[in-house]
Amino acid sequence: MTITGTGRISDQRIDKIVPLTTPALLRHELPLDETLVSAVVEGRQAVTRVLDRADDRLLVVVGPCSVHDPAAALDYAARLRDIAGRLADDLLVVMRVYFEKPRSTVGWKGLINDPALDGSGDVNTGLRTARSLLVEVLRMGLHVGCEFLDPITPQYIADTVAWGAIGARTVESQVHRQLASGLSMPIGMKNRSDGNVATAVDAIRAASVPHVFPGIDVSGAPAIMHTRGNTDGHVVLRGGRGGPNYDAAAVADALRLLREAGLPERLVIDASHDNSGKDHRRQPLVVADVADQLAAGQRGIVGVMLESFLVAGRQELDPTRELVYGQSVTDACLSWDQTEGVLTKLADAVRARRARRAVGQTLA
Ligand SMILES: O=C[C@H](O)[C@H](O)COP(=O)(O)O
Numbered sequence: 001m002t003i004t005g006t007g008r009i010s011d012q013r014i015d016k017i018v019p020l021t022t023p024a025l026l027r028h029e030l031p032l033d034e035t036l037v038s039a040v041v042e043g044r045q046a047v048t049r050v051l052d053r054a055d056d057r058l059l060v061v062v063g064p065c066s067v068h069d070p071a072a073a074l075d076y077a078a079r080l081r082d083i084a085g086r087l088a089d090d091l092l093v094v095m096r097v098y099f100e101k102p103r104s105t106v107g108w109k110g111l112i113n114d115p116a117l118d119g120s121g122d123v124n125t126g127l128r129t130a131r132s133l134l135v136e137v138l139r140m141g142l143h144v145g146c147e148f149l150d151p152i153t154p155q156y157i158a159d160t161v162a163w164g165a166i167g168a169r170t171v172e173s174q175v176h177r178q179l180a181s182g183l184s185m186p187i188g189m190k191n192r193s194d195g196n197v198a199t200a201v202d203a204i205r206a207a208s209v210p211h212v213f214p215g216i217d218v219s220g221a222p223a224i225m226h227t228r229g230n231t232d233g234h235v236v237l238r239g240g241r242g243g244p245n246y247d248a249a250a251v252a253d254a255l256r257l258l259r260e261a262g263l264p265e266r267l268v269i270d271a272s273h274d275n276s277g278k279d280h281r282r283q284p285l286v287v288a289d290v291a292d293q294l295a296a297g298q299r300g301i302v303g304v305m306l307e308s309f310l311v312a313g314r315q316e317l318d319p320t321r322e323l324v325y326g327q328s329v330t331d332a333c334l335s336w337d338q339t340e341g342v343l344t345k346l347a348d349a350v351r352a353r354r355a356r357r358a359v360g361q362t363l364a
């Protein structure tokens, strides 16, 4: 549609505008039944209880860096569901089902933006594929975690999500803090990509209060959103350009920043990204250090994030070659076997922390 008289001054750099399906239509096509609604509510409540330390388990957000092949993601989900069940006394597992990739410069922006992986940008198919996969993963009995990058997409998928993230590149953005203030699930705020943690603490404070801002409603119409504020914010330490921030000293620094801001002293450690230098082989080393901190009684660490898929490492998106099934096309991931080992180690550490606390309580 052209507004009369604006032909030479508007849309000078827009190539084409394609209609987008509405959130209401997509949610009508791919609804959550009552069982799934209850599962999402229970998932969010379970995450909140871990964050509040009313539950002494460890939240583990684990899964591929990005979903590019729904079949492989479901294959992964089936394995994760089994081990999540086996370790459920110690770990609250949430599957990373990430569809939106923030890029440092340019690169594939994720399955919602480009489901065909070829730059054709069929967002309608991307949203449908993403929601359909989310519903399947919920049906399998797993909780789901996503990063929210585009301020419009939550209306299409957020009803399925138990844990959300605001990423390192957007944690300073007012738009994303406002968005977080209205999201229905707990939100992890990553430290900034240069390593600054204070910005994530600021983000938690900003998102915890009500905001008013323009958005879209479920019918897709422009709407003024009046949010209530999200009090389930927490920091995610992911390292930064200067190096990692998962060790005991970095954890103590981050907890101090939270304390000084009058916020709950709790955080999640991302074993990937700049905590591993994006080398998947370093994630188990990060986990070993975190496990030692847990076993030593550190209660400020309430969760861990892992990037893991079926096959170790990563591959380039190369249209001339067939992709390796179950291997990341964004950041390098742990293999399935490595993931099992790492999850078992974390469960052991949680048991050690629990035992230590029980002894402390007995002595007291
Ligand atoms: O998690 C994935 C990546 O780290 C993030 O999308 C940034 O990737 P890039 O620096 O390769 O663009």
Ligand SMILES: C=C(OP(=O)(O)O)C(=O)O
Pocket: 065, 098, 101, 102, 147, 166, 167, 168, 169, 190, 238, 273
């Ligand atoms: C992009 C991600 O992380 P970060 O924002 O920490 O780079 C991610 O977890 O996929």
